[in-house]
Amino acid sequence: MSSERYLWAEWPAPEGVKALVTTRKGGLSAAGFSSFNLGLYSGDDRETVRANRQLLKQDLDLVTSPMWLKQVHGIEVADANADNQETEADAAVSRQPGSACAVLTADCLPVLFCNLEGTVVAAAHAGWKGLVAGVLEATVHSMGVPPETIMAWLGPAISQHNFEIGPEVREQFLAEDIGCSEAFIPGRGDRWLADxxxxxxxRLNRLTVNRVYGGEFCSYDQSDLFYSYRRDGKASGRMASLIWRVPSLP
Structure with missing residues (x-):
């Protein structure tokens, strides 16, 4: 396995739960997609992306390929144990060992979940649209365990000083949680910088998910490690954030 391809989540997950995010290093893609691009619809050569995905499966010794979602910035949660690939959803949940949940990002926030017993795992794609619509709430609900027994890891996303939004976006968040005003600082003109x-x-804390880890990266600034759509536009690849339960040894 090429260690440069992966950053493992640093959190106290139970034994048997594996979680990571891929970097842009150590793959086969060329030019602006260099080099471990996993986004099949990013504009990169599709056969090259499929080859990168096969490298990932082999590296991680996955029993089956991750369930690759068709992400639409919504709140649907798919069953990662199902066989149907590219389900239109922005989160996935799995209770079966060996079935990996995966989300693709390039500035949006990937959130990985597991419960304290390690019996259920999930992954969510949370850009601002998904956040305000309730994708984290839908994912936690789909896990079917008490929220206070869930922990979450926040993968690489665009940092506040690079994430400029319009006032209408801020208002959507404030309409649901007036206290979230602390997540915005003034930008240029009527614009805001969102965290x-x-x-x-x-949102996780309001659900009583208080074991929250990660959140120290910036996909925009760390160009050597991560893709960023805001930085690179249509030439941006995609990282994958994955979580799965390891099958028990015989």
């Missing part, structure tokens, strides 16, 4: 990490933490 995706803080917005996610607030």
């Amino acid at each position: 995706l990490y803080l917005l996610a933490r607030r």
Whole structure:
């Protein structure tokens, strides 16, 4: 396995739960997609992306390929144990060992979940649209365990000083949680700079998910490690954030 391809989540997950995010290093893609691009619809050569996905499956010794979602910035949660690939959803949940949940990002926030017993795992794609619509709430609900027994890891997303939004976006968040005003600082003119990490933490805490880790990266600034759509536009690849339960040894 090429260690440069992966950053493992640093959190106290139970034994048997594996979680990571891929970097842009150590793959086969060329030019602006260099080099471990996993986004099949990013504009990169599809056969190359499929080859990168096969590398990931082999590296991680996955029993089956991750369930690759067709992400639409919504709140649908798919069953990662199902066989149907590219279900239109922005989160996935799995209770079966060996079935990996995966989300693709390039500035949006990936959130990985597991419960304290390690019996259920989930992954969510949380850009601002998904956050305000309730994708984290839908994912936690789909896990079917008490929220206070769930922990979450926040993967690499765009940091606040790079994430400029319009006033209408801020108003949507404030309409649901007036206290989230602390997640916004003034930008240029009527624009605001939004903290995706803080917005996610607030929503998780309101669900009584208080074991929240990660959140120290910036996909925009760390160009050597991560793809960023805001930085690179249509030439941006995608990272994958994955979580799965390891099958028990015989």
